[in-house]
Amino acid sequence: MTVEALLSVAVGVLFATGLYLMLRRTIVRLLIGLSLIGNAANLLIFVAASLRRGVPPIAPEGAAAPPPEAADPLAQALILTAIVISFGVLGFALALTDRTVQATGTDDLDQMTEEEPEP
Amino acid sequence: MIAAAVGLCFLFALAIGVGRRSFARVPDQLAWLPGAAVLAAVIVAREEDALRLSWLPELGLQFVLRMDGLGRLFALIIACIGVLIQAYAAGYFSGKPDRERLLSLLLFFEGSMLGLAFSGDLLTLFAFWELTSVSSFLLIGFDSQSAEARKSAQQALTITAAGGLALLAGILVLGQIGGSFDLGVLASRAETIARHPSIGWAVALILLGCFTKSAQFPFHFWLPGAMAAPTPVSAYLHSATMVKAGVFLAALLTPVLGSAPLWSESLIGFGAATVVVGGIAALLQTDLKLILAYSTVQALGSLCLLIGVGTPNALHAALALLCAHALYKGALFTVAGCVDKQAGTREITRLGALARRMPVTALAGLLAGLSLIGAVAFAGFTSKELAFKSILASPDTRWLVAVMLLSALSGGGVAILVGYEVFWGKASGPTEHVREAKPIMVAAPLVLAVAGLALPLMAGLWERGLIQPALASITQGQPDKPVQPWYGVDLVLGLSLASWAIAFLVYRRHADLVHWGRAQRAFPSGTVLHAGVWTGILAFAASITRLVQNGRLRWYALATSAAVVALMVLQYAAAPGVPRVGGTGLQAFEALPLLAVMVAAVLAAASWNSLAAVASLGIVGWGLAAVYVDFGAPDLALTQLVVEALTVVLFVFVLRRLPQPRPKPDRWRLPHALFAGMVGCLMAFLAFAVTTTLPHEKVADWHAAMSVPEGQGRNVVNVILVDFRALDTLGEITVLAVAAVGVAAMYRSKLRREADR
Amino acid sequence: MNSLILRTGTTFVMPLLLVFSLFLLIRGHNLPGGGFAGGLVAAASLALYGLSNGMNASKAVLRVRPETLIAAGLLTAVVSGALGLAVRGSYLAPIWWSIGSVKVGTPILFDVGVYLLVVGVVLTMVFALSAEEPS
Structure with a gap:
């Protein structure tokens, strides 16, 4: 068993559970699914940049560059922004959910669709 | 002076538009002075004053304003009539606020038209060509209160803009064939261009642009419709200048395309048909x-x-x-x-x-x-x-x-x-x-x-x-x-x-002719056809929207992920292969956080208790943070931990107000679970495949090497965020700001509504 | 969450966390940290304080409205880019000055903008979703 294999399985599980939750009728479950899929995508990017154990991409004091065995900084930059963006999106989605449920009186996505007036 | 003439027009248009109040004090008798200044610039312009700005030299894109004999003749017509029409327009709308608006638009149009006359490059010409279409739209719809004017303006715009698209395609084809967009270069290669097998496409598309602009049969009907514009506009745009742009372009390209197939046959055929249709209709x-x-x-x-x-x-x-x-x-x-x-x-x-x-x-x-x-x-x-x-x-x-x-x-x-x-x-x-x-x-x-x-x-x-x-x-x-x-x-x-x-x-016998003409209703007019096509397009768009935007959120998620799966399968079918097995050896303590992540994810999916699901979500986040620390990403771990805590807080705030979720009958549960499981397997395979096949040379290496000397920072991740890819970060924080403002707005409007109650 | 222990605890911890967040921000160019992490920690400290003492107390500590922080942060980031445009002719091109042995540059200013914006964004959301009426 290698780290890559186990991490790949974790990616698969996160995607599967996230997608399953996003397909449910209850709106809160959709939001939890959204969060899980965000985490899954971050982990996928992290796995795609080759894994290096223990050495962050930080140059030691006085050195011109990080040691050659350091982890991939670009993927980390990508994931860092992705984490924060996911948080922003989730906050927005939570506010939207809160307001929608109060307006329609239901947390059932199928009922919300039916109550939508015809354009 | 060539560029000055064009620039002056836009400058005056802007000045009059912005300083409406001040310009309103200028008496009608002097309102033509801006136009006169432009005319003077056109008269003293010399052929040596050409302006060449290189834009994207690699793609042969340039901005060229120059003057040849044809451009000068056309520009003189535009500028001379421009002065007279501006004087006339000032009298026509004397004392009304419309006067300043019309003069500003007329000068804007004049600038576009002069730019067209002076263009020495086909793409420059196209830009000004579109500007004339836009100004024509604004001027036909000048009386924006009138439904008929709005309809005519829209009709003229759709016809000329559709023609403009055809023209752009034609210009691109011609540029590919001739190897340049510069008119001088193209003219010197006219013989090879005319023999090229694809030249017919260029000719047909360019002429389509000319014919729509110059109101040739069967596109002529927009011009009578354009008479909804005030008369000064009709006299200037729709008679003396703009509608001649198509003819002007045909003349301009005669040295390049004059001997190409289709060219003279099409011009003669459509021209003759237009003479017959327009000539007879005029008398009716x-x-x-x-x-x-x-x-x-x-x-x-x-x-x-x-x-x-x-x-x-x-x-x-x-x-x-x-x-x-x-x-x-x-x-x-x-x-x-x-x-x-x-x-x-x-x-x-x-x-x-x-x-x-x-x-x-x-x-x-x-x-x-x-x-x-x-x-x-x-x-x-x-x-x-x-x-x-x-x-x-x-x-x-x-x-x-x-x-x-x-x-x-x-x-x-x-x-x-x-x-x-x-x-x-x-x-x-x-x-x-x-x-x-x-x-x-x-x-x-x-x-x-x-x-x-x-x-x-x-x-x-x-x-x-x-x-x-x-x-x-x-x-x-x-x-x-x-x-x-x-x-x-x-x-x-x-x-x-x-x-x-x-x-x-x-x-x-004019009265009899008019009487006869009114009897000929059977022949469908272009306006009717245009209206039919227009409603057809709108109905088609509406049906597509109803199909794709059906309002069922679950359907969107399903369609999106199905499309991703299809793309991945297609990609794999193009280059199948089995990833080799290998990689980093697993240590026992590393398996723990990952197992916790997987168990927590499954619990979150299975649990009907929202708080329990949110707690599981938190466990997933902390498990991932542990992975990030282990594999050299302390920045990620730090961020992930704090975000996870804040996520739980936000969830709890909202969950307090939501009803406790109850299981709902859902016959799709099993199919969805199977589909999600399939997607999960696919993503796991993808993850495994990329970890073991990606090349070792990476973009990241450049960033790592440049961080200290160029970025003055030892933390490469941070240097990437705030220096190397700072523009991306700027975009990201803008998105965050928009999301936050959206949240604030949703609750602000709620407070206001409650205050009103 | 009306707990005396939590309330007392957060009253002490909040300033410490705020200082820690500034520390993360300043050292972020060379060691783990930076505007995103620092901003998140600062926002979390104020959110925690709000959870125990009420959001209005947290707002009082912040003094300015979080929306103002968003605007200030975005403006700081945009201005730091404009400096590059003005001096080096390319938007967001970095400029560095040495003050003694300390290096200061527009990327640091940019990171400060990110910090302010993240604090503003998170607190805007926390205050809005907490749905406590402003006093």
């Missing part, structure tokens, strides 16, 4: 502006036809007609505007005997009418003589004489109706209330009409100063005869006399 109208609009359609057809014939004689005649038509049609439109404003109607059946009431306008109308009918010594005569002679000179084109005769008799009929009937015909009502228009308004038609007489009398200047340089820039050859006020007694004069006689008959 009773509205002065519609008569003149269809007559303009017919003249544009004649111009296309002459350019299609393409001999030096025909091109020479086309240039003469370009000048003559701008003068007499501009004059007649402004005359019609004066009559409309003073007498209160444009219906020819309700007009007559206005000569005594409006003597100056009547004189202008008469002179312009004489030029249109082709009376000896007027510019219209010269151009008509040259056109007939150039067609008769070649046996291939002799059959076009019939078309030219129709054009002559239609023009004659229109001239009698607008230049004579309105002023000297039988009065059909009281005329005592009618007064002569203001001096500033009659100036424009009078100057234009007198110029139509003056030009042939100064034939030498006309020929050498304007027409010869223009001709030299589009053909090597020389015409047989220069422009003259008189060509002697010959066959062409006989044909002219015959056309006058028929025109007089047509005039006497």
Whole structure:
């Protein structure tokens, strides 16, 4: 068993559970699914940049560059922004959910669709 | 000075638009001064003043403003008539706030049009071409309160913009074939270009652009619709200048495409059809502006036809007609505007005997009418003589004489109706209330009409100063005869006399013709077809929207992920392979957080207790943070931990107010679970495949090496975020700001509503 | 969450966390940290304080409205880019000055902008979703 294999399985599980939750009728479950899929995508990017154990991409004091065995900084930059963006999106989605449920009186996505007036 | 002329227009347009209040204090008599400044710049512009700006040299993109003979002739027409029309417009909208708006738009249009005339590069030309379409849209819809004006403006825009798209495609094809967008370069490669197998596409697409812009049959119907614009606009854009842009482009490209297949056949064929349709339709109208609009359609057809014939004689005649038509049609439109404003109607059946009431306008109308009918010594005569002679000179084109005769008799009929009937015909009502228009308004038609007489009398200047340089820039050859006020007694004069006689008959039977025309309802007009196509497109778009945007959120998630799966499977089928097994050895303590992540994810999916699900979500986040720490990403771990805590807080806030979720009957649960499981397997496979197959050389290496020397920072992740890829970060924080503002807005409006209650 | 222990605890911890967040921000160019992490920690400290003492107390500590912080942060980031445009002719091109042995540059200013914006964004959301009426 290698780290890559186990991490790949974790990616698969996160995607599967996230997608399953996003397909449910209850709106809160959709939001939890959204969060899980965000985490899954971050982990996928992290796995795609080759894994290096223990050495962050930080140059030691006085050195011109990080040691050659350091982890991939670009993927980390990508994931860092992705984490924060996911948080922003989730906050927005939570506010939207809160307001929608109060307006329609239901947390059932199928009922919300039916109550939508015809354009 | 070439660029200055164009720039001045836009500058004045902006200044008048912004400083409306101040400009409103400028008296009508002086409102034409900006236009005069532009005209002065055009007059003193020299060919050496070309402006070349390189934009993307690798793609051959450049911005070129230069002046050749043809551009100068066109620019002079635009600028001269521009001054007169701006004076006229100031009188037309005197004292109203519309005056400043119209003048600003007219100058904006003039700038686009001058840019078009001076473009030395096809893409530059296209940019200005689109600007003229936009300004035409704004000017047709000038009276934005009127539904008819809005509809006409939209119709004109869809037709000319669709043509503009075709033109762009044609320009790109031509640029590929010729290897450049520069007109000079293209002209020097004309022979190879004409032999290229794909040149037919370029010709067809470019001509489609020309035909829509210049209102050629079957796209001509937008021009009569454009008469919803105020009369100064009709006189300027839709008669003298903008609609000539298509003809101008055809002339401009004659050195490049003149010998290409389809070119002259299409121009002659569509031009002739347009002459017939426009010429006949002009005689069936009773509205002065519609008569003149269809007559303009017919003249544009004649111009296309002459350019299609393409001999030096025909091109020479086309240039003469370009000048003559701008003068007499501009004059007649402004005359019609004066009559409309003073007498209160444009219906020819309700007009007559206005000569005594409006003597100056009547004189202008008469002179312009004489030029249109082709009376000896007027510019219209010269151009008509040259056109007939150039067609008769070649046996291939002799059959076009019939078309030219129709054009002559239609023009004659229109001239009698607008230049004579309105002023000297039988009065059909009281005329005592009618007064002569203001001096500033009659100036424009009078100057234009007198110029139509003056030009042939100064034939030498006309020929050498304007027409010869223009001709030299589009053909090597020389015409047989220069422009003259008189060509002697010959066959062409006989044909002219015959056309006058028929025109007089047509005039006497005009009422019958109108009656007959109204009976021909069976033939679907272009406007009806356009409306049908328009509603069809909208209905199609609506049905697509109903299908794709069906409002069911679950359906979107399913469709999106199914599309991703399909793309991945296709990609894999193109290059199948089994990832090799290998990688980093697993240590026991590392398995723990990952197992926790997986268990927590499954719990979150299975649990009906929202708080438990959110707690599981938190465990997933912390498990991932542990992974990040383990594999050298402390920044990620830190961020993930704090975000996870904040996520739980936000969730709890909202969950307090939501109903406790209850299991709902859902027959899709099992299929969805199977689909999600399949996607999960696929993603796991993808993750495994990329970890074991990605190459070792990476973009990241550059960033790692440059971080200290270039970025002055030892934390490469942070240097990437705030320096190397700072623009991406700027975009990201903007998204965050928008999301936060959205959240704040949702709750702010709630508070306001509750306060109102 | 009306707990005396939590309330007392957060009153002490909040300033410490705020200082820690500034520390993360300043050292972020060379060691783990930076504007995102620092901003998140600062926002979390104020959110925690709000949870125990009420959001209005947290707002009082913040003094300015979080929306103002968003605007200030975005403006700071945009201005730091504009400096690059003005001096080096390319938007967001970095400029560095040495003050003694300390290096200061527009990327640091940019990171400060990120910090302010993240604090503003998170607190805007926390205050809005807490749905406590402003006093």
